[in-house]
Amino acid sequence: MFINLFIGSGSAKWALLAPVFVPMFMMLDYSPAFAQLAYRIGDSTTNAITPLLPYFPILLGFMKKYDDNAGMGTAISYTLPYSIGFGLVWIVMIAIWFFLGLPLGPGAGVYM
Numbered sequence: 001m002f003i004n005l006f007i008g009s010g011s012a013k014w015a016l017l018a019p020v021f022v023p024m025f026m027m028l029d030y031s032p033a034f035a036q037l038a039y040r041i042g043d044s045t046t047n048a049i050t051p052l053l054p055y056f057p058i059l060l061g062f063m064k065k066y067d068d069n070a071g072m073g074t075a076i077s078y079t080l081p082y083s084i085g086f087g088l089v090w091i092v093m094i095a096i097w098f099f100l101g102l103p104l105g106p107g108a109g110v111y112m
Contacts, residue, residue, distance in 0.1 A: 001042040001087070008052030010043055033108035041094060045087035048079040 007013050017039060025035040047053055051072060063070035096102075103109050 001046045004043055004046040005050050006052070008050065008054065013043060014039060029111055031104070031108055031111060033104045034110050037094065037104060041087075041090040045083055045090060049076050049083045051076075 003013055003017070007016070014036075018035075021039065022032050022035045025038075026032065050056075053059075056072075056075070059075055060070070060072065063075055067074070097104070098110055101110060
């Protein structure tokens with residue numbers, strides 16, 4: 001989640017983090033699909049609050065249409081509760097998947 005505030009591209013973040021996290025998770029006997037799931041949760045929850053979001057200028061444009069004093073801080077303060085809420089819900093969902101041992105997809109479980 002923290003690196004999402006500095007790198008805007010999802011594929012660039014995955015290219016930077018995957019060589020570290022996928023082998024690390026595999027050493028702990030977790031599948032690469034589980035590592036990608038954890039990455040996607042962290043990436044998706046903070047997309048709304050990062051100024052590097054490609055749609056952030058569009059959001060600011062719409063906000064300026066209705067409130068001339070709105071800026072980046074206003075946009076982030078409006079979207080921060082949603083980001084926190086989505087983060088909490090996603091973490092609860094991954095915990096449920098993890099503890100119940102549900103499959104992540106066809107042929108992909110939590111463990112290798």
